[in-house]
Amino acid sequence: MTAPTLRPGGRSARVQESIHKAVRELLEEQDRASVTVPQIAARAGVTPSTIYRRWGDLSALLADVALARMQPxxxxxxxxxxxxxxxxxxxxxxxxxxxxxxxxxxxxxxxxxxxxxxxxxxxxxxxxxxxxxxxxxxxxxxxxxxxxxxxxxxxxxxxxxxxxxxxxxxxxxxxxxx
CATH class of the missing domain: 1.10.357.10 (Tetracycline Repressor, domain 2)
Structure with a gap:
């Protein structure tokens, strides 16, 4: 049995985009040192565990958002x-x-x-x-x-x-x- 493949543009992509958007918005509104995973989760409409499961910690999430923003x-x-x-x-x-x-x-x-x-x-x-x-x-x-x-x-x-x-x-x- 093969592992299921993720659908491009599916739920996973929508969750990632909502989390990335929440990070970008929070970074525009407040100092980066005060941004927390629970704030991001609340803004994105997900649980903090979703963020920790996917990225592990806040610094990895911030890096992922930065890399996405570096794409032309x-x-x-x-x-x-x-x-x-x-x-x-x-x-x-x-x-x-x-x-x-x-x-x-x-x-x-x-x-x-x-x-x-x-x-x-x-x-x-x-x-x-x-x-x-x-x-x-x-x-x-x-x-x-x-x-x-x-x-x-x-x-x-x-x-x-x-x-x-x-x-x-x-x-x-x-x-x-x-």
Missing amino acids: ETESANTGSLSGDVRAWAEQYLDEMSSAPGRNMLRDVQSSLKPSYCATIIGGQLQTILDRYPDQPRPSVDRLINMVAAPIVFRILFSEAPLQVEELHQLIDIALSQ
Whole structure:
């Protein structure tokens, strides 16, 4: 006998979405340190045990919500050039992740058991850009992550100030040079 499969968009997906929505709303209304699993459960219309069973603890739930929010809602800008597309993506990523909510998302993901998933998301976004220009010399996704995304994240998490846009452009130029 095989295990039942979850239906995409079924009850499980609706419960997850209601819990994610409750987390997002509570984080907008109050300081994150005061958000609790019982508050989230009450807002989502589920029992706290539902949250603990699915995520284990609050930090895992916050990380899951952060990862879901990191998924792009739209495809990255298509400027007509590889350099322009990477710049547009990197500037948007820098802007979003430098904000207080972005910084909190990065910290939630960093503290989770799934930090590599963040690299998968970023890698997918960058691969989409690279795939637009198959006839041009182009760097690998790993090179772009190492030379563009990693410095952004490092400076946001471990420095007093985020990377400056001019520095970001210099890194992109180096990453794209062959």
